[in-house]
Structures are given as structure tokens and as C-alpha cells.
Amino acid sequence: MGLEDLPHNFLTGQIEDLVKWARRSSMWPATFGLACCAIEMMAAGAADYDLARFGMEVFRNSPRQADVMIVAGRVSQKMAPVLRQVYDQMMEPKWVISMGVCASSGGMFNNYAVVQGVDQIVPVDVYAPGCPPSPETLIHAILTLHESIRTGEITKRRQQGMPLEMNHEHASPWVPDVPTAVRLGTPR
Amino acid sequence: MTDSLGQLAGVPHIAGVGVDQIAFPGREGYLPLIAALRDGGFEMCADLCVVDYLGHPGRPLPDGVTPERFEVVVNLLSLSAKRRVRVRVQVPESDPSVPSLFDLYPGTEAMEREAFDLMGVIFINHPDLTRILMPEEWEGHPLRKDYGNARVPVQFKEAPGPR
Amino acid sequence: MTTIGHHNDEDDTMRTIERPSWSPKDTSEGAQELLTRSETVASELGRESGAVLRLPDGQVLDATQIDIDRPDDETMIINMGPQHPSTHGVLRLMLELDGEVVLRTKPIIGYLHTGMEKTAEDLTYVQGSTNVTRMDYLSPLHNELVFSLATESLLGLEMPSRATWIRMLMCELNRVSSHLMWMATNGMDLGSTSMMIYGFREREMILSFFEKTTGLRLNTNYIRPGGVAADLPDGWEDDVAVICDTVLERSFEYDDLLTGQPIFRERTEGVGGLTAEEALALSVTGPLLRSTGVPWDLRRSMPYLAYDELDFDVIVGTYGDNFDRYAIRLAEIRESIKMIRQIVEKMPSGDYRIQDPKVTPPPRGRIDASMEALIHHFKIFTEGFKVPEGEVYLPIESPRGELGCYLVSDGSSKPFRMHIRGPSFVNLQVLPLLLRGGLLSDAVAVISSVDPVMGEVDR
Numbered sequence: 068m069g070l071e072d073l074p075h076n077f078l079t080g081q082i083e084d085l086v087k088w089a090r091r092s093s094m095w096p097a098t099f100g101l102a103c104c105a106i107e108m109m110a111a112g113a114a115d116y117d118l119a120r121f122g123m124e125v126f127r128n129s130p131r132q133a134d135v136m137i138v139a140g141r142v143s144q145k146m147a148p149v150l151r152q153v154y155d156q157m158m159e160p161k162w163v164i165s166m167g168v169c170a171s172s173g174g175m176f177n178n179y180a181v182v183q184g185v186d187q188i189v190p191v192d193v194y195a196p197g198c199p200p201s202p203e204t205l206i207h208a209i210l211t212l213h214e215s216i217r218t219g220e221i222t223k224r225r226q227q228g229m230p231l232e233m234n235h236e237h238a239s240p241w242v243p244d245v246p247t248a249v250r251l252g253t254p255r
Numbered sequence: 256m257t258d259s260l261g262q263l264a265g266v267p268h269i270a271g272v273g274v275d276q277i278a279f280p281g282r283e284g285y286l287p288l289i290a291a292l293r294d295g296g297f298e299m300c301a302d303l304c305v306v307d308y309l310g311h312p313g314r315p316l317p318d319g320v321t322p323e324r325f326e327v328v329v330n331l332l333s334l335s336a337k338r339r340v341r342v343r344v345q346v347p348e349s350d351p352s353v354p355s356l357f358d359l360y361p362g363t364e365a366m367e368r369e370a371f372d373l374m375g376v377i378f379i380n381h382p383d384l385t386r387i388l389m390p391e392e393w394e395g396h397p398l399r400k401d402y403g404n405a406r407v408p409v410q411f412k413e414a415p416g417p418r
Numbered sequence: 419m420t421t422i423g424h425h426n427d428e429d430d431t432m433r434t435i436e437r438p439s440w441s442p443k444d445t446s447e448g449a450q451e452l453l454t455r456s457e458t459v460a461s462e463l464g465r466e467s468g469a470v471l472r473l474p475d476g477q478v479l480d481a482t483q484i485d486i487d488r489p490d491d492e493t494m495i496i497n498m499g500p501q502h503p504s505t506h507g508v509l510r511l512m513l514e515l516d517g518e519v520v521l522r523t524k525p526i527i528g529y530l531h532t533g534m535e536k537t538a539e540d541l542t543y544v545q546g547s548t549n550v551t552r553m554d555y556l557s558p559l560h561n562e563l564v565f566s567l568a569t570e571s572l573l574g575l576e577m578p579s580r581a582t583w584i585r586m587l588m589c590e591l592n593r594v595s596s597h598l599m600w601m602a603t604n605g606m607d608l609g610s611t612s613m614m615i616y617g618f619r620e621r622e623m624i625l626s627f628f629e630k631t632t633g634l635r636l637n638t639n640y641i642r643p644g645g646v647a648a649d650l651p652d653g654w655e656d657d658v659a660v661i662c663d664t665v666l667e668r669s670f671e672y673d674d675l676l677t678g679q680p681i682f683r684e685r686t687e688g689v690g691g692l693t694a695e696e697a698l699a700l701s702v703t704g705p706l707l708r709s710t711g712v713p714w715d716l717r718r719s720m721p722y723l724a725y726d727e728l729d730f731d732v733i734v735g736t737y738g739d740n741f742d743r744y745a746i747r748l749a750e751i752r753e754s755i756k757m758i759r760q761i762v763e764k765m766p767s768g769d770y771r772i773q774d775p776k777v778t779p780p781p782r783g784r785i786d787a788s789m790e791a792l793i794h795h796f797k798i799f800t801e802g803f804k805v806p807e808g809e810v811y812l813p814i815e816s817p818r819g820e821l822g823c824y825l826v827s828d829g830s831s832k833p834f835r836m837h838i839r840g841p842s843f844v845n846l847q848v849l850p851l852l853l854r855g856g857l858l859s860d861a862v863a864v865i866s867s868v869d870p871v872m873g874e875v876d877r
Contacts, residue, residue: 098503102530102873103555103636105507106599110625113602113618128503143876145390146500146508146529153501175548179397179405180389180533199636298698302811302822302839311828314807328824330811330839334698334714341811362701365847373535385450388528388876397536404536 083219090134090160091213093122097133097157099150101140104167104199108139111202121209130156135212136189137205141169142182154189164208165191168198267317277341279320285344286354289329292340293359297331300360301339303367304328305346305374309400324348325376329356346376355381373398452495452512452524493521498861500529506603506865507872511849518857523850527843530876538836542802543569546833548639550823553838554874555636556599559585559592560816561838561874562641567722568812568823569643572805573777579724580768581645586723587658587761588631588640590754594665595624596817597747597754600869601672604744607866608685613675620668623661630657644778645771655762662755669751676744686740690852690864693738700851701844704819705750706868709735709742716815727764730757740867750817777803802831818842818869840874 100108112118112126127133130153142150154163165185168174171194173183185191192215195208266288268278280288306326308314316322323345331340346353355378356363367378368387375396378384386393395402499510508529514522537549550565551558563585570577577585598617605613625635630651632640640647676682692702694710707714715732717725733749735742771778779798780791807829813822819841828834845868852864 099501101508103552106555106636110618114615115622141532143529143531149500176532176537177406178533178537180531183407299701301820304824304837306826306835311834337719361699362844362847365843388531391450
């Protein structure tokens with residue numbers, strides 16, 4: 068990502084923090100909504116669960132202008148090369164969130180038509196389970212990604228070639244301090 | 256309306272659930288029967304699908320109808336008379352082809368393409384019989400009973416069960 | 419390793435670039451794509467121009483209106499999708515354009531094919547509704563309903579009246595949420611981003627009620643063969659009354675926002691006109707068919723559940739254009755609210771699922787106490803219940819049209835063949851007809867107005 072090669076001193080440390088802050092604060096998603104998870108992704112961008120507070124309400128249609136690709140839904144055999152083409156067109160730095168169980172592992176469809184996990188095609192940074200994941204789960208996944216960018220976790224993992232996990236020895240588990248939606252009559 | 260169902264008089268038929276009649280024409284009588292039903296007031300073809308009966312224990316058919324491996328099932332709908340009728344044609348495995356209904360009901364174009372793609376039944380005189388749901392170079396017809404479902408074995412289960 | 423040619427303008431040479439090995443193979447789909455006119459069979463061209471619809475002479479498309487005799491090199495074939503913001507999911511369209519005017523269209527589907535009909539043969543009838551519910555993911559309760567009704571008709575069971583009325587309530591709420599979602603995405607496709615936010619705001623209220631009743635917002639797996647999974651929660655009448663009042667009042671806000679607005683009118687009136695003969699020939703159902711003037715609604719014409727006891731109107735359009743479809747869906751939201759209010763008044767008491775030990779598991783509390791109850795529960799959830807041999811085609815009216823389930827049973831506990839007639843799959847056939855002669859931006863509006871849900875198209 069261009070940051071690892073700089074010699075480390077106080078000034079470049081500050082610039083690194085600035086760059087990381089900029090990257091995580093206005094991360095623009097590329098529209099890759101496929102199936103039911105796409106509806107929950109749209110709901111996450113709408114009024115009740117607002118992605119605009121994280122700077123992510125602009126879903127860029129052109130992958131050249133996007134930073135993160137949220138693969139929302141089941142990927143069929145016919146769609147797999149298209150997915151890879153869109154991922155290749157995105158510019159570095161780029162991240163992938165695999166939303167839903169169908170994108171993470173094939174989900175309930177273990178058959179000829181569905182790719183068993185989108186990580187067979189593109190490298191994934193965060194997996195969000197659920198069928199479909201509630202918009203709160205998606206927001207948690209997005210914030211996990213933001214947190215790992217903030218701590219620099221993501222560049223270290225990429226170098227080692229290992230998948231990303233929130234390693235709680237380095238950073239304390241960060242729970243987002245956001246108000247939950249008001250439900251009809253549901254006691255809180 | 257009774258005249259059109261009278262067309263079924265020459266064709267073996269039985270009563271069904273939710274439909275007035277289920278007709279079993281042979282492949283030669285298939286198109287004339289559908290044309291007669293269409294002229295008799297069945298304006299819309301609701302659904303066309305193919306069933307692969309390989310491994311089925313045995314299904315009730317009227318006399319004079321020999322069971323084959325594939326069956327093309329057509330559900331017709333009459334809006335004016337609010338009735339439905341079903342037509343089932345037996346299609347042998349050795350020569351899996353039936354005439355296409357496209358000239359009578361243009362709405363069957365996509366349904367027949369799907370039946371061809373997933374089951375391998377050929378519809379003669381269809382304008383564009385290519386795969387519709389699977390990628391173009393896919394081999395095999397996935398919905399057939401002898402095509403496995405290509406499960407990927409899941410690591411954490413020891414015995415391959417139904418899930 | 420294929421090479422890509424690159425023209426170097428400075429010295430006017432061709433430089434070839436090696437395509438890297440990780441770049442995927444071509445996403446071309448060969449024979450499924452739109453080919454240039456010289457390569458297309460005559461009957462297929464005729465299909466595209468509607469000539470085979472056997473229209474009466476006065477209504478055949480006037481070839482002089484659009485110059486279809488342009489030579490091949492003056493038109494372009496472009497590709498729209500499958501990843502595109504305006505195609506409502508993974509629909510790929512190949513368009514032949516003459517400037518901005520669309521001549522020929524070919525939709526290519528299959529990018530969401532999940533093999534659900536094959537999966538259904540491996541799942542028992544109890545598990546079947548989890549699979550079917552994910553087809554039309556905007557109205558999952560309708561998919562579950564059609565599967566459950568088909569299974570029950572093969573079993574020969576009659577549902578208790580409370581179960582039937584609960585099913586009707588949930589399905590009408592689902593219709594409202596599906597149409598609100600349509601209004602949101604249609605508004606956004608035509609440029610009104612605030613409509614997107616408003617539609618989702620209303621929808622959240624309904625999804626909260628679903629979560630309270632069924633446990634999930636989407637893909638609920640609530641309507642099962644034998645009844646519904648759980649009874650309605652306490653205080654549901656108040657929740658539903660709040661939903662009805664709010665959505666009804668806000669539907670008048672949408673009227674203010676969209677119906678009178680000149681840009682919206684210009685973009686939707688007269689665009690994508692369909693006639694009744696074309697609709698019937700192409701097997702189109704739902705709001706598309708009703709917009710052409712044919713008053714066909716299965717809830718009125720061939721009622722299922724208890725729709726014959728409700729008082730509602732069937733909304734019919736006149737011109738078959740986009741504006742008619744918008745007006746029909748908006749009015750259907752209001753009709754559904756009217757129906758929901760009647761259901762709240764008339765809801766009978768009783769069992770929410772049939773008390774037949776063959777299909778209904780025992781209550782959870784009894785499992786701890788009784789061994790027979792435990793074995794019964796175990797058998798139903800592992801082996802499933804056996805359905806007698808037979809076949810049935812059962813249609814219902816989903817927000818998109820006639821949703822049908824053709825179920826063939828061989829006497830075992832798993833369906834032998836389950837085929838779902840998805841209304842969007844059949845309705846997509848009107849696209850070549852509706853897009854012809856329109857502008858490219860109208861293509862977006864027309865696709866949105868046809869309201870395809872790709873999960874149901876591809877299954």
C-alpha cells in the first residue's frame with residue numbers, strides 16, 4: 068500500500084496515521100449486490116441504519132472509483148469471472164467484505180451452481196455471517212475493517228499472506244458506540 | 256368452453272387437483288391439441304416444465320399411455336372462463352424432442368429454453384434454443400436425475416448425511 | 419495468455435499487451451449473446467420485432483418508424499450489466515443501438531442461478547420452505563406460501579382458519595413491503611433519491627414487525643406445510659394498526675412527490691407501452707398485465723386462502739405504460755392496507771397450525787416430559803413426513819404476478835420434482851418488445867417498471 072517502504076520516524080508516523088484516517092473514513096463501496104444480501108446492504112445505506120455516518124453512502128458504480136467491494140449474495144458459476152473482472156478493475160488500496168454465508172462459504176447451497184465461498188476468487192478481508200446478515204452485522208463488519216485499517220493490522224496481515232482476523236492482543240475489541248434503531252414495541 | 260374441453264375427448268385424460276382435466280396426448284397429437292385448446296379459450300400458457308421420471312416408483316397414467324423417462328407438462332389458463340387445464344406429453348430418452356409451442360404461445364420461449372438447458376429436451380422449431388441459465392460451455396443437463404448435485408464435501412462432518 | 423492490442427498514437431503502431439495470467443477468461447457467453455443481424459436467424463429477428471405475436475394488421479409494428487434497415491456497421495451492440503446499478507440485480511442486457519435509440523435487445527440471465535430446484539429434491543418438505551423462500555427475496559412469504567399450499571394439497575389437509583388468516587396477513591404485509599421497495603428503487607432509477615430513503619423508511623417498520631413475529635427480517639421461513647411456525651405476538655393488533663396508518667398517510671406523500679411532478683410524468687407516460695394481446699401472448703401476469711386493462715388478479719378471480727371473504731378492488735390501468743404500472747402499485751399498497759385492516763378485525767382465534775400428528779411436531783414444552791413427544795419431534799425434523807404420490811400445480815398472486823409451484827411427489831419425504839413458475843422469469847420476455855424504439859435512458863425506466871427479481875428469474 069505504499070506505506071511499508073517509508074523509513075519510520077515521528078513525522079512519517081503522523082503522516083501514516085493521517086493516511087489511514089483518510090482511507091477508513093471515506094471508503095466508497097462498489098455496488099456488487101447480487102441477491103437477498105443486497106437488499107440488506109441497501110437497507111444499511113438507507114435511513115434507519117445509516118452508512119453515511121461512516122462516509123460510505125456513495126455506492127460507486129464504476130469499480131475504478133471504489134475502495135471496497137461488498138460481495139453481497141450468492142455467486143454463481145456464470146458470475147464468477149465477472150466478479151474477478153470487477154475486482155481487478157479496482158485500484159489499490161482495495162478491500163473485500165464477503166457479506167452473508169453464501170458469499171463466505173456457499174451457504175445453504177452446496178451444489179453445482181454456487182461457488183463455495185467467494186474467497187476462491189478474490190482475497191477477502193472480512194467475512195460477515197448471516198442469512199441475510201442484519202444491517203447491524205454489516206455495519207459491524209465494516210467497522211471491523213475500519214478498525215483493522217486504523218491499527219495497521221491489515222497491512223501486516225497482507226504481507227504475511229494470511230487472512231485477516233481481529234487479533235485482540237493488539238487492539239482491544241472495539242464496540243461501536245452507535246444508537247440502535249427503535250423497534251415497534253420491542254423492549255430494550 | 257365445453258367444446259374446447261370436448262377436444263380432450265379424443266385424448267386420454269384424467270381429473271386433477273385444481274385443474275379440470277389433465278390430458279395425455281402423444282407427441283403427434285400434442286400441437287393440434289394445444290392449438291385446439293387455444294382456439295377454445297385458453298388464452299395464456301401459464302407454465303411449461305419438464306419432469307425426469309428416472310427412478311420414480313410408478314405413476315398413475317390412463318390406459319393407452321406408455322410411461323417414458325421425460326414428461327413435458329404444460330399448464331394452460333383461460334382468463335375468460337377462469338379455468339386451468341394441464342397437458343402432459345411423454346418423451347422418450349432415446350429421442351428427447353417435442354414440437355415447440357412458440358408459434359402458438361410466444362411466452363413459452365424462455366420456459367422452453369430453460370427446459371432444454373436444465374433437462375436436455377429439444378424443442379423443434381424453437382427460434383433460439385440455447386442455454387439460458389448455465390454458462391454457454393457447460394456440459395450436461397443439471398436437473399436430470401443422473402446428474403449429481405456436485406456437493407463439496409464439508410470438512411467438519413464425518414458421515415455424508417442428507418445435509 | 420491472450421494479447422490485447424493497443425494503438426500507439428505517437429508513432430501509429432500497434433503495441434500488444436500480454437493479458438496477465440490471473441486475468442479471468444472472457445465473460446462472453448457465446449450463443450446466448452446478441453449477435454449482429456447478419457448472423458441472426460430470420461425467425462429470431464421476427465421474434466424480436468413482435469411479428470410472431472400474430473397481431474391484427476393495424477397493430478403490427480410500423481417498420482418505417484424505426485429504421486431497421488441500417489447496415490450492421492452503423493449500429494453498435496453494447497453490453498449493460500450484469501454489474502450495473504440500474505438493472506435490478508444481475509441482469510445482463512445486450513442492446514443494439516442506433517445512436518441513442520434501442521433497436522434490438524437480448525436479456526441474458528443465469529448470473530444468479532443457484533440450482534434451487536435441484537436442492538429442493540434433497541431437502542424434506544419441512545426444510546423445503548427455507549430453500550424456496552430465497553427465490554423471490556423481496557416477497558419471501560409468498561414463496562413459502564405457494565410451496566406450503568402445494569404440499570398441503572397433496573397431503574389433502576385443510577388448514578385451521580386462524581392459520582389461513584395469519585398467512586393472509588403476513589402475505590399482504592409482504593406485498594406492501596415489496597411494493598414499497600419497488601417504489602424506492604423505481605424512484606431512484608428515475609432520479610429521485612429521496613424516494614429511495616422514504617421507501618426504505620416505511621419498509622423498516624414492516625420488517626420490524628416481521629422480526630417480532632417470525633424472528634427474521636427477510637427470508638423468514640415462517641409459513642410451513644401445516645400452518646405457520648409460531649403464533650402472532652401479543653399486541654400485534656396495535657403494531658399492525660400503526661403500520662397501516664403510517665404507510666397510508668405517507669402514500670399520499672409519495673403522490674405529492676412523484677405523481678404530479680413533470681419530470682416523472684415525462685419519463686413514465688407513454689414509455690414502455692404494452693397492449694393486452696401482447697401481454698397475453700407473452701404469458702405476462704401481475705401489475706404488467708393489469709396495466710394493459712385486463713382485470714386479472716388471482717386473489718379475485720381464482721381465490722385461495724380466504725380472499726373471497728375480503729372486500730378489495732382490482733386496480734387496472736389503461737395504456738400499459740410505465741406510469742400506469744406505477745399508479746397500479748401505489749394503489750395496490752392502499753388496497754392491501756385496506757385488506758390488512760379487515761384481517762385485523764376478522765382474525766379468528768384457534769390453532770395456528772393443524773393438529774395432525776403426521777405433519778405437526780409436538781409443543782416444545784412437552785419434549786422434556788414425554789419420550790413419545792421427543793421421538794415424534796425427532797422423526798419430523800430428521801426424516802420428515804411422507805407425502806402421498808401425486809402432482810399439483812398451485813398458483814398464487816405474488817406482487818410480481820402469478821407465482822406457481824408444480825410439485826411432483828413419489829410418496830417419500832422429499833419432493834421428487836419441484837418447479838417454481840417465477841413471474842419475473844416470464845415477464846422478462848416483454849423487454850425486447852418494450853425497449854424497441856425507445857431511448858437508452860428509457861430502457862432503465864422500463865426495466866425498473868417490469869420489476870424483475872433476479873432470484874426468481876434464475877432460481
